[in-house]
Amino acid sequence: xxxxxxxxxKSFDSDYHKVAVNIFYTSNWLENIHTEAxxxxxxxxxxxNILRILRGQYPKTVNLKLIKDRMLDKMPDVSRLVERxxxxxxxxxxxxxxDRRHIDVCITQDGLNLLxxxxxxxxxxxxxxxxLNEDEVETxxxxxxxxxx
Numbered sequence: 471x472x473x474x475x476x477x478x479x480k481s482f483d484s485d486y487h488k489v490a491v492n493i494f495y496t497s498n499w500l501e502n503i504h505t506e507a508x509x510x511x512x513x514x515x516x517x518x519n520i521l522r523i524l525r526g527q528y529p530k531t532v533n534l535k536l537i538k539d540r541m542l543d544k545m546p547d548v549s550r551l552v553e554r555x556x557x558x559x560x561x562x563x564x565x566x567x568x569d570r571r572h573i574d575v576c577i578t579q580d581g582l583n584l585l586x587x588x589x590x591x592x593x594x595x596x597x598x599x600x601x602l603n604e605d606e607v608e609t610x611x612x613x614x615x616x617x618x619x
Contacts, residue, residue, distance in 0.1 A: 503598070507591040511584060512558070516543055516551055518588065521560060524577035525585055531564070531574035549573070560584060 473492045474480060482488035504515050513521075523540045524532065538548045552575055555561040560581035564574050577585075599607060 500595075503595055507595060508588070511588060513584075513588075514551075516541070517555055519543065520548070520551055520555060521577060521581050521585055524561060524575060525582060528577050528582065531576040533572050533574060535572075537575065555581070 473488065473495060477491070477495065482491065501515060504518075508515060508518055519542050520537055523537055527536075534548050534552065537552070538544070541548065552561060552563055552573075556563050558580075560578055562576050562578055565572070602610065
């Protein structure tokens with residue numbers, strides 16, 4: 471559906487304005503889909519992102535700085551998010567033996583199992599992109615990379 475129809479707006483100041491609104495609208499659309507998928511698992515998007523980062527490092531532990539650097543959303547309080555995941559039994563956190571100011575975090579087996587469950591939801595979400603062919607997906611990725619460039 472065209473953006474103009476989705477947000478009931480007839481025109482934009484320019485095509486540059488329209489693309490900015492379109493990207494913002496599409497980002498929110500995609501975030502809402504993920505939020506709904508994670509709700510049954512009692513996870514937020516940011517918590518899922520942390521688990522995904524930790525799974526990529528498993529079985530190594532990582533410090534909070536690495537997690538924050540790799541987060542898609544740079545704003546959240548990583549310490550608080552990790553603590554919530556620890557309370558759910560999805561991660562372990564320990565004070566670093568060589569530097570007591572640092573916290574080492576590792577995903578637990580329960581965290582890995584939960585991500586395995588969620589993988590099917592992610593595949594279903596990603597299937598929404600099948601409206602684009604492979605060349606269009608490649609072009610879109612290049613354009614988004616260039617935009618942030």
